[in-house]
Amino acid sequence: MQKFALIVAGGSGQRMQSDTPKQFLPLNNLPVLMHTLRAFDFDDIQVHLALPKHQIQHWQELVEQYDFDVPHQVFPGGETRFHTVQNGLQNLSADDGLVAIHDGVRPMISREIIRQSFAIAQEMGNAITAVPLKDSIRQINGDHSSALERGQFRLIQTPQTFQLPIIQKAFEQPYQPGFTDDASVLEAAGHHIHLIAGDYRNLKITTPEDMIVAESHLKA
């Protein structure tokens, strides 16, 4: 069954205190996004990459500069993550197969989790990567907050992997602000969500500290 990866790189770099969007920052001498794409370059996975329109030229320059050889197709992102993925799913020009949707700024994803995620999605319709909480959690409500039982929660990562016809159909819904990830779109379409075990190393690079952490993981 054809496997696709949809890598979503929408960041502007504001939280990185940097003019360079975080997906382009060098991690062990290679831009973050190249690590991410390389992670999906096995088992004939077809890689598609969403970038903000104004970053596409810069990306193509980087590809040349680094002699980056992972085959991939680039398409322009939309107004929100939802619109970007909606675009991407239409762009695949396929109506069967499996698609792993993954954050461009999660370069530490392992082949093991990617493989697992395709396998479970093939069997169950979807596979959403998640990890338990290490810290206590509280719910805030205006000025107040209350303790919760952390065992009842999971932090959601990517990849979020789906049977293509199911997720394409789900993305025909009108946009809702609550659509913060692809699983929430599928859930709103009435589907049952299957969580699979992620990995604390699979961090989302959001702050300058995360670059240090990712670099040390890569070296270890």
Added chain:
Amino acid sequence: MQKFALIVAGGSGQRMQSDTPKQFLPLNNLPVLMHTLRAFDFDDIQVHLALPKHQIQHWQELVEQYDFDVPHQVFPGGETRFHTVQNGLQNLSADDGLVAIHDGVRPMISREIIRQSFAIAQEMGNAITAVPLKDSIRQINGDHSSALERGQFRLIQTPQTFQLPIIQKAFEQPYQPGFTDDASVLEAAGHHIHLIAGDYRNLKITTPEDMIVAESHLKA
């Protein structure tokens, strides 16, 4: 006003795949716990350290071996974190002042947050360190899970700092299994919880990966 730090080090090392409890593992050539104690060694903060009874002798050997010069008093931990803190609060032999209760395995805590936490607790009664979620979050319910609005949640760190009479009184309650941190004890006693901004660097060392992360933060 007298300031106390109650450092709670109860870990057994099981999750670290190591025979050495994680608080004793060397981080940049110094045991984790010594970094933590050193972080509180300013502004005349009186440092108290809770250790499992059978680890106290080993700790004293380490103190000698490393010529560790942060003044502190050691007391034996109880059956759960709740009982340990309950013990510790009784051991302070003070009934006024402020106490910062802190995880022994959070060595990366900054003076800035410690200071802030004492200042807010003095003013408001308590100050609980917390950070927003970077990832999406789902609530699990047996085989099912549902998306939540991550902006409504905070991950809770330490220090959790209190006016001593208030927290001593709260710890007179009978133990409940829901008492996963000190804020939940105070909340159960009917108090309003004040969250203050923590720091993603202030991680809790739980897994071998966390040691790598902490080491790279220290070097940066």
